[in-house]
């Protein structure tokens with residue numbers, strides 16, 4: 001029997017909210033809401049055993065301008081730095097279809113996109129007639145994904161699935177209709193790329209969810225699922241937490257926006 005491969009996992013920051021964002025935007029329940037609450041925007045890459053899997057595709061400079069985010073670098077340029085050519089990538093996991101996770105699809109012409117059934121149904125269904133729920137989506141991204149469905153380039157999943165040895169997807173409700181998280185085997189055990197199952201570690205620790213939410217109960221259950229799937233609290237990688245770049249070792253000393261989350265945290 002062959003051993004489960006251990007993968008390298010990179011978190012690559014491509015944008016930030018800027019310092020004007022407050023905690024009001026990060027937590028549902030009463031809190032020091034006017035204090036600063038910046039968040040970062042990431043894509044992730046899983047590399048090893050002859051495989052490259054990209055997790056989410058980020059947004060474009062145009063989307064950043066429209067939503068007043070600070071765009072730092074093209075996600076594909078960051079991937080290029082670590083040796084990944086976006087146009088060669090065969091597998092992209094789309095954790096969910098909010099604008100900050102599913103732009104730039106054209107940059108991945110060779111990819112199959114892994115998506116939960118529930119997410120596509122949600123992003124094209126009745127709830128999108130409510131501005132409060134459609135607001136985090138960009139309809140052009142959704143249309144782009146529908147085109148890829150018709151081109152046979154979307155691999156749908158319903159719940160949990162193993163997409164490679166040691167790499168599994170798990171559906172989480174709450175933040176969107178069918179978000180999925182990714183569990184990856186590494187040399188330090190199994191880590192979970194939580195994406196927006198938890199934006200900040202503090203959302204989980206305080207039991208205080210992020211306010212863009214379809215179902216609070218499912219979101220809280222998602223926090224718990226991350227804890228169950230990961231081999232420890234340090235093995236849960238939050239989706240938008242500025243602490244990620246501080247806690248995990250840099251991929252290269254002079255590169256502040258790329259860290260290795262498969263390695264043990266340094267603080």
Ligand SMILES: [Zn+2]
Nearest residue numbers: 098100101196
């Ligand atoms: Zn997000």
